[in-house]
Amino acid sequence: MASVELRDIRKSYGVLEVIHGVSLSIVEGEFIALVGPSGCGKSTLLRMIAGLEEISDGEVLIGGKVVNPLTPRERNIAMVFQSYALYPHMTVAENMGFNLKLSGLRKPEIDKRVGEAARMLALTELLDRKPSQLSGGQRQRVAMGRAIVRDPAVFLFDEPLSNLDAKLRVQMRTEIKALHQKVATTSIYVTHDQIEAMTLADRIVVLNGGKIEQVGTPLELYRTPANLFVAGFIGSPAMNVLDGTVDAADGEPAVRLSDGSAIRIAPERRVRPGQAVRIGLRPEHFVAGGEGNAIVGPTLLVEPTGAQTHVLFEFAGKQITAVVDGDHPARHGTLFKAAMERSQVYVFDRATGAAL
Ligand SMILES: Nc1ncnc2c1ncn2[C@@H]1O[C@H](COP(=O)(O)OP(=O)(O)OP(=O)(O)O)[C@@H](O)[C@H]1O
Numbered sequence: 001m002a003s004v005e006l007r008d009i010r011k012s013y014g015v016l017e018v019i020h021g022v023s024l025s026i027v028e029g030e031f032i033a034l035v036g037p038s039g040c041g042k043s044t045l046l047r048m049i050a051g052l053e054e055i056s057d058g059e060v061l062i063g064g065k066v067v068n069p070l071t072p073r074e075r076n077i078a079m080v081f082q083s084y085a086l087y088p089h090m091t092v093a094e095n096m097g098f099n100l101k102l103s104g105l106r107k108p109e110i111d112k113r114v115g116e117a118a119r120m121l122a123l124t125e126l127l128d129r130k131p132s133q134l135s136g137g138q139r140q141r142v143a144m145g146r147a148i149v150r151d152p153a154v155f156l157f158d159e160p161l162s163n164l165d166a167k168l169r170v171q172m173r174t175e176i177k178a179l180h181q182k183v184a185t186t187s188i189y190v191t192h193d194q195i196e197a198m199t200l201a202d203r204i205v206v207l208n209g210g211k212i213e214q215v216g217t218p219l220e221l222y223r224t225p226a227n228l229f230v231a232g233f234i235g236s237p238a239m240n241v242l243d244g245t246v247d248a249a250d251g252e253p254a255v256r257l258s259d260g261s262a263i264r265i266a267p268e269r270r271v272r273p274g275q276a277v278r279i280g281l282r283p284e285h286f287v288a289g290g291e292g293n294a295i296v297g298p299t300l301l302v303e304p305t306g307a308q309t310h311v312l313f314e315f316a317g318k319q320i321t322a323v324v325d326g327d328h329p330a331r332h333g334t335l336f337k338a339a340m341e342r343s344q345v346y347v348f349d350r351a352t353g354a355a356l
Pocket residue numbers: 013018036037038039040041042043044045192
């Protein structure tokens with residue numbers, strides 16, 4: 001287990017800089033998720049920590065020691081990829097122990113470590129099978145087992161679950177979390193799935209265009225996003241965004257929307273009259289049919305998911321999503337009214353996107 005520190009890391013391919021100075025301190029045993037849209041630099045950053053990609057500028061420290069000149073093997077990290085990269089001609093046990101064999105460990109020690117990891121991952125019964133005789137989830141568990149047996153200082157995961165079907169992803173997510181609770185090895189996990197990041201991580205790093213937008217616990221990012229980008233990225237279904245201008249309604253601070261209606265906002269928002277803003281309304285914060293701070297429009301689509309129903313309705317020329325109780329009687333074509341607490345109306349500067 002070790003701390004990881006990134007100090008003003010940069011990466012350029014030729015003249016093109018794709019990572020623009022990333023600094024981050026990860027404490028021992030922490031589980032960090034790196035999230036962001038495709039091409040934002042998640043994998044590049046992870047590969048630089050792993051030593052698989054040269055660092056153009058800045059320093060990576062593992063356990064307080066600068067590792068820039070070290071090879072991946074010397075960094076004592078283990079990486080789990082999306083493709084399991086198992087050797088097809090070897091058994092599960094041989095796959096898991098292969099790296100230990102390469103590093104000269106004796107057979108009794110290898111067997112002991114493989115046995116322990118197999119127990120932890122429920123692979124004991126499968127140790128004599130070949131990868132072709134395993135399901136996708138089992139293969140991914142073997143790939144994790146191969147990482148665990150090395151007892152590395154840091155685990156790096158690059159979208160390890162993206163080849164699995166939806167149900168298995170959820171199951172494996174739980175297993176990874178349980179595993180981290182057992183072994184508590186410092187982990188850095190790249191995903192573009194914000195639910196995966198929210199459920200697994202102690203802290204999430206939101207990357208955009210090679211820069212960090214915000215670092216925080218899952219709930220910090222959900223409740224107090226630093227800007228519109230983070231607000232739109234964290235939370236599912238995504239936050240609804242409407243343009244407006246800061247005004248007052250009945251003497252209270254409000255945002256006037258394009259259709260002329262006013263949505264009241266919390267008095268502590270740092271806004272000035274006339275300021276061009278965007279408000280953010282989370283689908284799950286709406287109260288269907290509620291009075292007061294509400295928007296109304298025709299229902300376009302009703303999507304039952306079981307416990308909850310997603311209602312898409314039109315307001316001010318935009319499609320708005322509301323999450324309501326599964327038994328809500330919303331119907332296509334009827335008017336849908338959605339109210340919200342003023343404390344739950346997020347406000348962002350329209351020019352900079354910064355939370356106000
Ligand atoms: N070998 C390379 N040469 C030039 N540009 C590259 C190279 N590898 C990656 N890039 C660029 O660097 C940027 C970051 O890529 P990276 O693969 O790290 O993104 P990512 O966030 O992991 O994306 P995804 O979620 O799609 O895997 C992208 O703009 C990509 O086009």
